[in-house]
Amino acid sequence: MTLLDQTPRGIERFVYVSADDAIAEPLLRELEQEYDARYGEFFGEKASAEITRYPAAAFSPEEGGAFVLLLRDGVAIAGGAYKRFDDQTAELKRIWTSSAHRRQGLARRVVKELEDEAVRRGYTRAYLTTGPRQPEAKHLYFQTGYTPLFDTTLDPEEVVVHGFAKSLDDTPLDVAGITTAHNDSLAVRSLSPSKRDAPTGKAEPFDKLRERAVKVVPARHWWRWVLSALVAFVVLQFVWSLVTNKQYEWNVFAEYFFSQSVLNSLGVTLGLTVVSVIGGFILGAVLANFRLSKSPLLSGAAYAYIWFFRSVPLLVQILVWYNLGYLYPTLGLGTPFTTDFWLVSFSTTTLITAFAAATIGLTLHQAAYFAEIIRGGILSVDQGQLEASAALGLPRRVRFFRIILPQAARAILPNFFNEVIGLVKGTSVVFVVALPELFYTVQVIYNRNQRVIPLLLVAVVWYAIITTVLSIIQFYVERHYARGAHRELPPTPIQRATAWVKQQWARLGDETTDDPLAAEKNRRHDIVLGSGS
Template sequence: MTSRSTTSHARRVEETELVVVPARYVGRWIAAVVVIGILLMLVYGMFANERFHWDVVGEYLFAKPVLAGLGRTLMLTAISMLIGIGLGIVVAVCRLSANPILSTAAWAYSWFFRGTPLMVQLLFWFFLAALIPNIGIGIPFGPELLSIDTNSVISPFTAALLGLSLNEGAYMGEIVRSGIRAIPPGQTEAAKAIGMSRLQTMRRVILPQAMRVIIPPTGNETIGMLKYTSLVIVIGYSELLTSVSIIYSRNFQTIPLLIVAAIWYLAVTAVLSVCQFFIERHFERGFTPVKGRKPAAPAGAASVPGAVAGASPSIEPELEPSK
């Protein structure tokens, strides 16, 4: 009876077994068709509209004034980011310092430069001579050893560099500070236990681990800095957008020349994005497992009897001899 009831139960299960049908995701296909249709319409409109003047775009894309402006844009971006990153590290360390004067000064710096518009800062540095006609070097509250005309020092490039780098230093300070705070306190305690100073701990232990947190927003800030350089048009520095604006003010081809600037901005942004990807992957080593690769054996595993490479050694309990 038992075997017959089991057989009949199995037959009933087979008869009532449901057929699994994969989900069709109709909404996804509709959304994909709509997006592709919109993209095709945009591409067709761009190339079918003669007012885009693609011939003018091709004529000025590699023109010498445009390439010179692009070079100045890249130089201004690189120098401003280097100074901003250096200032950001100093501001972050001061913000985390136990010294209340340093932490308060770093907070005030960050508050001021993040709280005022970048264009206002650029204009302020450019018109600094109206506030300080001469820059004096000497003993504080004492005799002046050297006096320099402010207009001869604060050129459009200097004003652009000061405005961009000081503004970027405030934002990078918050980025670096968040990366440092993401490291467990045990790392600092372990470094102190082996006799490292605070500077050595920060340089050799904390910052290398914090880089995986710092790099992504720093890459975004670099791309943002590339675009922020276009604001220096208000102080007359001849970067990419300024060079393009000078050209279209003469030939009145405004849209084609703006397209030229947009193409170069997009091209440089693409290169920076690729560089950011490889830098992130470099600092992710040891945190993210690589597909298809087994974790390495722990150090010293080969010296353990019976240990196999790539596997943890097994320790079997010894049997006590019977009495």
């Protein structure tokens, strides 16, 4: 009776078999095809060569290994194996799920079964490697508690072989120790097949590698160096001119940068920005809702508003509001279609001050753009999301705030912050109504003392500071909302800088070390290596 005959139909079970058992052949054959399709000869040989890199005996209990299959209705639908890495460590290999049975959590179950079996065999930690083009494998190992043994901020294909490890008991994982063992394993694995022991496929002992210099040739990027040098030259030339050109009058710049009049005008600029953003966003949200309404009247009115305020220049709008008293000397409430303001009335010139005219103009102008940004973000959400939430019977309020809006935010936020940054600089146009914002104030000062360039630099630097702060806020807000769209969040600027420093330090070590093995470890992302699991 065969193993297939012994497996009850309709029942899932784990079975331990030999790595060359016929029941595992379809699963391994599909794994070979997948490796070749994803990697080709990325590793200098067919990626499927990894399947035959180790003999079947390496996964036998006698050699400290195991090979497990998950059977459903007598068919292998997932499987995996481990072999002895060292006395305490089991190296997981061949974690695979049949393409017809994915997204059922089978790989996670296989990993758990292998970990449990490894514990039963006396191992205290698990170790594995995967390739740069298997993001779902990396996600699985992160989700199951494995610690990465590589710099996660680097490009996956720069790392090449991604190592992971996990403690299988209550003992904290010795990250430094397993990382060293991982790097040593990569150094040995990088030997060509001709340098291996042909009958067994085993690599030479690691200590013999020290006796032979390993020639490592890093990738050369000539045009990148040329362009970098050109950019560096231009930047240095500009900085040199800033330092040596006395016409910049940095002493005048320093005198006025923190002057009370400039700081007061900066407050006006920020106040205009905040009020206009809040008012414009609220009105824009209402207009976007009207544009999406099935009511022809509401949709048409919103479209007409957006068309008009996007057609008229902002400068003209502000001037019209500031001179509204010419058309309507008095504003008030009273009898409709008459000028009998018997309830309340105001002088237009008193009511609409320079600040009010600027605020109204900026708010109404921005509302038109915010409306289209919000509408576009809502329309970017897959229609299937709306249909599925409606089919579940979720109330419209819940559908909008819990399903539509979080997904729409990813499309809304970049354009929203771009508009806010543009609005900060756009407040400079209100100088036409003599409102003492930042640009108007520096104009008044340089018209008085004729120090045009230093005063303009004061405005430029303050605008740059504000936009930089907004850009930083934008990055972190977008990063927050990217959690559901990316497997790994983009690195922060600090993480990028840290990774770059580490990389340069490692390369500097390559130039000074006399140990060829150490050089190989530091440059391992430039070496063509064989993939693991």
